[in-house]
Amino acid sequence: MPSNTSINEFEERVLFRGGEGGYHTYRIPGMAVTTKGTILAFCEGRRDSAADAGSIDILVRRSTDNAKSWARARSIISGAGATVGNPCPVVDRQTGTIWLFFNWNPAEDNEDKILAGEGARGIFVTSSADDGVTWAPPTDLTSVLKPGNWTWYANGPGHGIQLSSGRLVVPCNHAELRAGREPGPYCCHIVFSDDHGETWQLGVNVGENTNECQVVELEDGSLYINMRSYHGQSRRAVSVSKDGGLSWGPVTLDSELVEPVCHGSTVRYTLNRVHGRGRLLFANPASTRRENMTIRISYDEGNTWPAAKCLYGGAAAYSELAVAPDMSILCLYERGVESAYEEIALAHFTLNWLSDGDDGLD
Numbered sequence: 001m002p003s004n005t006s007i008n009e010f011e012e013r014v015l016f017r018g019g020e021g022g023y024h025t026y027r028i029p030g031m032a033v034t035t036k037g038t039i040l041a042f043c044e045g046r047r048d049s050a051a052d053a054g055s056i057d058i059l060v061r062r063s064t065d066n067a068k069s070w071a072r073a074r075s076i077i078s079g080a081g082a083t084v085g086n087p088c089p090v091v092d093r094q095t096g097t098i099w100l101f102f103n104w105n106p107a108e109d110n111e112d113k114i115l116a117g118e119g120a121r122g123i124f125v126t127s128s129a130d131d132g133v134t135w136a137p138p139t140d141l142t143s144v145l146k147p148g149n150w151t152w153y154a155n156g157p158g159h160g161i162q163l164s165s166g167r168l169v170v171p172c173n174h175a176e177l178r179a180g181r182e183p184g185p186y187c188c189h190i191v192f193s194d195d196h197g198e199t200w201q202l203g204v205n206v207g208e209n210t211n212e213c214q215v216v217e218l219e220d221g222s223l224y225i226n227m228r229s230y231h232g233q234s235r236r237a238v239s240v241s242k243d244g245g246l247s248w249g250p251v252t253l254d255s256e257l258v259e260p261v262c263h264g265s266t267v268r269y270t271l272n273r274v275h276g277r278g279r280l281l282f283a284n285p286a287s288t289r290r291e292n293m294t295i296r297i298s299y300d301e302g303n304t305w306p307a308a309k310c311l312y313g314g315a316a317a318y319s320e321l322a323v324a325p326d327m328s329i330l331c332l333y334e335r336g337v338e339s340a341y342e343e344i345a346l347a348h349f350t351l352n353w354l355s356d357g358d359d360g361l362d
Helices: 111-115
Strands: 010-017 025-033 039-046 056-063 074-077 083-091 098-105 122-128 150-155 168-178 187-193 210-217 223-229 235-241 252-258 265-270 279-285 291-298 307-323 329-336 343-349
Touching: 010 039, 010 056, 025 083, 025 307, 025 329, 025 343, 039 083, 083 150, 083 168, 098 150, 098 168, 111 150, 122 150, 168 223, 187 210, 187 223, 210 265, 223 252, 265 307, 279 307, 279 329, 291 329, 307 343
Parallel strands: 056 083
Antiparallel strands: 010 343, 025 039, 039 056, 056 074, 083 098, 098 122, 150 168, 168 187, 168 210, 210 223, 223 235, 235 252, 265 279, 279 291, 291 307, 307 329, 329 343
16 A cells, blocks of 8 residues: 555544434444445434434545545435345455445334334345445345245345455344244344346355344355344344355354354454464444444454454443445444444454564464
């Protein structure tokens, strides 16, 4: 990268602050780094309250200089009085296209109503072929990706990935009505495309009592999924697929990854064959409450997490990790003083800072 885009060991700024820009609250961060090196920061703009249902838009801010400066936030999907949310981008490295999945439902249809099968929840995708400057009209994929007995449906949130095979993978979760119209538990799944987003297919269920997930391709080509857990143990749930997400192994709980039942973020940082050491990063509120935003490093493909550093000790909730073009690390996360939803901040730091000087890139 040019010298004028280099960063200090640690920098931080607020990208979205509640009460500013015409929105009561900003929530649900997502990020994408394009093939040209542009960094896109997405979130929900909730107009009237902090509630999950209401008049909600999807916003984006762009940075073309390694996160040193940011264009003003703009709405790319307007709810027009409805709820649009759960932005989940995935970048196709071959075509440069940025695909952005999101959900839509009427403003009056809250989560409880949808889970009971009395409300609507749709799956849509838009795309950008010019580095996030303009976006195509959304396509409704509900009939393709949502079986008739499914009620709740959410993409990500956060980001999807492209596998070394070229497959595009978007992590999702859902709930379904069972016999007698009994709402079933949350369950993770993926959707994927093997033709650069021309068509999308529905993957199989990962495991019950899981939702809000992210995926990483492991060094051996396996797909690792890290999930919010409803198993009552305050630990993240994980599973591995050996066939690109067509089937999944047993769901287990990671004893090191404490959580308050909240979204967390996972990303591949380095590959052993490229950087001499494989590294995964993980971020979440490392507590049984939504507080203590912590970044962890794994050197063994997510089996253990020996290094950790607290990013923010106060109230904090959802987070999103990305790797900047110069291999610095980005964490876009919700935080506040009295509430975890007062603002969305971007922490930008080096591996040297994260590891307290114990690790660095060659």
